[in-house]
Amino acid sequence: MLLNRTIRWQGIGDTGTLEHCHVIANGRDTRIRGTIITPSYGLFYRLKLDDDGHVRTVKIERTDGKVLELFSDGAGGWSDDRAEPLAYLRGCIDIDLWPTPLTNSLPIWRTGWSDGQPQRFAMAWIDGDAMSVQRQEQIYTRIDATRFRYQGPDNFERVLEVDPDGIVTTYPGLFQQVG
Template sequence: MSLDRTIRWRGLDPVTLEHCHVISTPRDTRIRGTVITPGYGLFYRIKLDDTERVRTVRVERTDGRVLELFSDGAGNWSDDRAEPLPALRHCLDIDLWPTPLTNSLPLWRCQWVIDQPQRFAMAWIDGDEMTVRRDEQIYTQIDATHFRFQNADGFDRLLEVDADRLVVDYPGLFERAG
């Protein structure tokens, strides 16, 4: 993947504004974003390796709270003190709330066949609470610009994406801004 783009999203519930930049080369992908929520500001950095697997993620809030995670790219995670996080074993991607950017991670990494669901174990990061937990998710490509997103809690949305597989519309939660 080769990409050098700035994207902005507007969160609908709660109302947020996000500015994100993605730079991808044959060597790695680096993502930096800022989200302004009603209660805090959040800055995130994500680094993917050359196979589009998450290697590092840092989430920092304006109140000083920080969450930093490291992966070996094979689904083994540790925190910023090098303590293993066994609950995240086999998670290759992250899903960070409150941004739709991380929905692109499994879309970039995998080969897709129309109407063939793929299941993912995600390291789900809650920016409100600054916690991380495992979350099982399913993505199904519907056509060139739509993916169905489902999680184990019964949440289900039809995401619209652009040619770079970045979210354009996430019904009820996010829409592209400008």
């Protein structure tokens, strides 16, 4: 994947966020940097993916000084910033960071898709509000070239709209791309 793009999203309704993100994919790796303004805090994030689209490093910093840093071997093994293994994340290749729709693009980018065929992913789900991480099972189903059905815990479901680069443009009820 080759990409050098800036994206912006506006949170819808109670989400109340504004995000600015830049993605650079050069065929060797992908580097993503983003800033999110929420009603309660600001959040900076940096992600590095390897050439297969597997998350390798995650760094999240909030304006209140809280920091979360994670490292992956690209094969589902994770550790924290003290090199302590995080066994509960074993098998997770992607992350899903709240509050950004950008990380919903990670499994879309690295997976071969057929319309109507659901694919299950073990995600390292990061809650930016609590600055915590947990394992979460998610299902994505490609409906067509511009829409994916996302299914998460507690029967949460949305049809995400994506652009030709696989970047979420519309996440109904939560986020809308604005630039």
